[in-house]
Amino acid sequence: MKTILYVVERDFKYFFRYKWWIAGMISMNLADLLIMAVVYTGMVSQEITQQYVSYFVFFAPGLTITALFAAAFMIGREINMEVRREISHYMLSLPIKRWELAIGRVLAGGFRGLVYMTPLLITTITITHVFTNVVPSPLQLLSIVAALLFISIGTSGLSISLAISTTSFEKYITARSVVYYVLFFCSTVFYPIDLIQSALPQTLALVAQYNPLSAGADLSRAFLLGYPPFSAFMFLDVVAFGLVFALVAMLAYMKVTQK
């Protein structure tokens, strides 16, 4: 257990060494929020977002998911670089169990996402409270944080799996972009499910319905906006995403890095 914490600690500290990356990301996320507030709210039809006060209020919980995804995905970029520069040889030579190393790295990615996203979650809670007067209970807040943690761990696992199965940085970035667009644009992070079902082909609408990012965003909306209604499936979806990709990443890290 102690060893896993040390591995998490290392990756966690490295994350905060990329100060300019973090500064850029925060600026981008806040700019996204501002653009949504000023531009999109006026552009998007009120009919589409009638249950959510405005598009801005609808989107705010989704923003936490985009921020969390970007931060949690970064662990993959580092692991890809480690493999290419053979820094992974050092990690594999350490006197610790391989599964401890693998799980430590997956969890580190997850915690990075969660910590990075926390100020944005607080901003979101404030915004949604101002517009809706909904005050989530401590249990609801805890559920939101737990769901976001599972999404973050799943994203970390997904990025690690991609990182060690792509041989070059370019391929990794391409794979990341593909994953990003599929996961985000076939989800309810940016648009409500009704709009997606009416605008996208049925297959993509189905992806959006079961997408764990949709589940995470809608779970947050359920507790922060009061709509859509909470269902246990939302939580199960994000838990399954977190556990499956954590496991896949662990196995891949243990097998693929050792040639």
Place this chain on the structure above:
Amino acid sequence: MPTPIIRIQNLTKKFGNLYAVDHLNLDIYDGEILGLLGPNGAGKTTTLLMLTTVIKPTEGTAYIGPYDITHQTDKSRTLIGMAFQEPKLLWVSTPWAILDWHAKICGLPTNERKKRVKWALEELELWNDRHKTVHVFSGGMRKRVEIAKILIQRPKIAIVDEPTAQIDIVGKHKIWNMLRDLRDEGSTILLATNELYEADVLSDRVAIIHKGKLLVCDEPKKLKDTIPGGDVIEVVLKENITQEHLAELKNTKRVVNILTIKPNHLKIYLNQAEEILPQITEFFMKAQIPIATIQMNEPSLDDVFAHYTGLTIEEAQTK
């Protein structure tokens, strides 16, 4: 009979059709410094990576203490620490952070950890730069950070791959002394190097490896003694020697072998050189080939390498 702490048995690694390590058999004894000597591409690093369980053998195995590296990988690594040839450092990190975390993951208690990290950074003259990111460091400084890892860890088996590459001569001697101290404190050291002098001064035994195969392994002195014609006369001539004269010289009594480094630069391997030296100089005088310099040497590990491979280590590297 000393106890082997590493037993390498038929260890083999193939990359495609190439044997990087070819059925290697070697015992490494508890408390010794074993120099694994060979040119670049000889299979040294691949062997070390297999021993640290970073890469899997294609065939054969090795035992680290009682643990089989193919089946007990996690346990094998508990006895090992490795300093890599190319420093394995994330460039956004600092020496202090790298070494402190390394000590932590190796299980050192807090007080001991801080003490050892401080000691290593001071000894390796990195203390003043301990909070600078390593991307501003020179190659030699990065290499010192890499070496510091095993000096702090003090593993039962320390594996060091080209430990003094890119390091100045003063730094080399310091690191050699630190490795000797590590050995004296109970570690076994497996040193991979292509520097003959380093292997000679530091190793209790030297294993010469070429094209993935072990050629010979023994104490440096014994290896030198195994060369027929243990003494060497090195002659630089003012003119090139002809093939006829070379053949004639080879037939001279007590001359065992002649290595032609250049047509005017010869290494003559012979027995009892001090008795035959006048005869050799007389030979060149009679042949009317003026001598530029002549010196009598004991054989070096380069000679041992040349004896077993027919190549100097530089030639082996280029081929």
